[in-house]
Amino acid sequence: MTGPALVRVRGLTKRYGDRTAVDGVDLDVHAGEIVGLLGANGAGKTTTVECIQGLRRPDSGSLEVLGLDPSLDGDRVRRMVGSQQQDSALPDRMRVGEAIALFRGRRSVPVEGLLEAFGLAAARNTSFAALSGGQRQRLFLVLALLNRPRLVILDELTQGLDPAARRDVWEAISVLRDAGTTVLLVTHYMDEAEALCDRVLVMRSGQVLDSGTPGELVLRHADRSSIRFAALDEELIAGLRLLPGVDSVGALDGTVEVRGDRASVAYVCAELTRGPVPTDLRIDMPDLEAAMVSLLSRPTDIDTVIATDGVVPTLTGGAR
Amino acid sequence: MSTQHTPTTQTTETARATPPPDDTARPLLGSVLMLVRSELRLVLREPLVLAFVFAFPIVTVLVIAGSFDADDEAFGGVDPSQWYVASYLAVVIAAIGLVMVPVHLAAYRERGVLRRFAAAGFPRWSFALAQLVMGVLITLVASAVLLAVAAPVYGLPPVTTPLTVVVAVVAGALAFTAIGLLIGSLVPNARAAQGLGMLAFFPSFLLGGGGPPPAAMSETMRTLSDLMPLTHVTDAIREPWLGTGTGLALLAVVVAVRVVALAVCARSVRL
Numbered sequence: 128m129t130g131p132a133l134v135r136v137r138g139l140t141k142r143y144g145d146r147t148a149v150d151g152v153d154l155d156v157h158a159g160e161i162v163g164l165l166g167a168n169g170a171g172k173t174t175t176v177e178c179i180q181g182l183r184r185p186d187s188g189s190l191e192v193l194g195l196d197p198s199l200d201g202d203r204v205r206r207m208v209g210s211q212q213q214d215s216a217l218p219d220r221m222r223v224g225e226a227i228a229l230f231r232g233r234r235s236v237p238v239e240g241l242l243e244a245f246g247l248a249a250a251r252n253t254s255f256a257a258l259s260g261g262q263r264q265r266l267f268l269v270l271a272l273l274n275r276p277r278l279v280i281l282d283e284l285t286q287g288l289d290p291a292a293r294r295d296v297w298e299a300i301s302v303l304r305d306a307g308t309t310v311l312l313v314t315h316y317m318d319e320a321e322a323l324c325d326r327v328l329v330m331r332s333g334q335v336l337d338s339g340t341p342g343e344l345v346l347r348h349a350d351r352s353s354i355r356f357a358a359l360d361e362e363l364i365a366g367l368r369l370l371p372g373v374d375s376v377g378a379l380d381g382t383v384e385v386r387g388d389r390a391s392v393a394y395v396c397a398e399l400t401r402g403p404v405p406t407d408l409r410i411d412m413p414d415l416e417a418a419m420v421s422l423l424s425r426p427t428d429i430d431t432v433i434a435t436d437g438v439v440p441t442l443t444g445g446a447r
Numbered sequence: 448m449s450t451q452h453t454p455t456t457q458t459t460e461t462a463r464a465t466p467p468p469d470d471t472a473r474p475l476l477g478s479v480l481m482l483v484r485s486e487l488r489l490v491l492r493e494p495l496v497l498a499f500v501f502a503f504p505i506v507t508v509l510v511i512a513g514s515f516d517a518d519d520e521a522f523g524g525v526d527p528s529q530w531y532v533a534s535y536l537a538v539v540i541a542a543i544g545l546v547m548v549p550v551h552l553a554a555y556r557e558r559g560v561l562r563r564f565a566a567a568g569f570p571r572w573s574f575a576l577a578q579l580v581m582g583v584l585i586t587l588v589a590s591a592v593l594l595a596v597a598a599p600v601y602g603l604p605p606v607t608t609p610l611t612v613v614v615a616v617v618a619g620a621l622a623f624t625a626i627g628l629l630i631g632s633l634v635p636n637a638r639a640a641q642g643l644g645m646l647a648f649f650p651s652f653l654l655g656g657g658g659p660p661p662a663a664m665s666e667t668m669r670t671l672s673d674l675m676p677l678t679h680v681t682d683a684i685r686e687p688w689l690g691t692g693t694g695l696a697l698l699a700v701v702v703a704v705r706v707v708a709l710a711v712c713a714r715s716v717r718l
Binding site: 180203206210212214217218221225228229230270 | 485
């Protein structure tokens, strides 16, 4: 269930010299949603969010953020949007409490509770340089939320963090989700988008290739699964071939491999319970990462087809 | 949590037509004052600043003001120790404008701190204005410390026209902070700013008031000294202090050039 559109971008284009960084992007973010902007480095994600914040002036296209045009009302948009920018730090000697005092606006939320919620209550007098990577990112989250933003933009929030610290930050973002905060999350980590986002847009070379829920993207672009286990009797293998959704059943060196769509896994597993269940059962289900790899590795001429008529072509491996 | 939104479709259209009242405005003056407060604290924790702006002028003035005989003719009849004490406020100004401000600004640009200020809705110009205010404030504080240390050793020369001296100190501090902002916005990173700053600082220091008196210089060095902006700041402070002239005319030229420089750099770089 989503609310009104807080961000509405149509045909956004931004060039740096003769390089087109963003090329006709459409993007909506509705109230209460966590939307992910995915893509490899240099896909145009950061430029897109910088245009949304009015930090860059688009070459063409229309933008409406919280009812305002960020190119005209940039200062005002930025005060209503909480943001974490990529590669943007604080001065080393600035302490947590000082950063909050500096960035706190007139209608900020009670700071104590915010620091408590993000596990920084004990770090008030710690300088930025002395914070761990995870603490720094959590501080950026606190600063982004400080002034009751109507929209939060997080650009590569977990870049360079170790896995534990990333989980930590994800936990913090889940807090936002539960509070109904609207978030536009820029990332190139698929697991992050899968864990946090209601909806994702995949960008390459400045264009949006596809969008939908993580589940929809996986279905569209990484539909195949595979199951492997030690060989059983011939009769069972023949039976597996007939199950719905199964494409192929192969046997090699005593290992059987069943390939099929995602739903076929359920049928195959059910079938396996009819005999002695194999102890080495191994199931590979594609995730968003697989969908992205498949989506992003498609040759560019197919992209043009999608861009013009919206048809998603069947994937043919090794087309490059 | 307080960031909650109520997704009511009813507000959709109205929200689009009329944006919510702007109760989050950051007025320019308030922003500048907040930045000054925060920046002052940070800068005074910076070892480079403490060394160059506070310690260096004090150590060197204590050495050089005692290095000449009291009747040395190169000082035009003025006691050399008085001559130097009255000159060294300009060294403080040079250290701020050529070392402190460029390194500080370049470090902020390098680390994306300025983008963070912009994204937080700090008005354009607020950072540059805060630096100018800070340049003047630190000049005043460091000058007071310098004079407090020099006083018991050499005594303070009586100030002939105090108002003119204050105007010269403030104008000189503004001019050199502006040049510092220009250097800091052109160099690629903090290290380059430090290198370039030192390269600009030491010749200015030696030829522009902190080194030998112009009368003791060779013809070539005296010509170079006349070309140093710092020389005119030094003269504009020392002459009305010791009652040997006003020196404000050339300072006006220096300030004018710097204001233009600042405007140019503010246009080319997002300050």
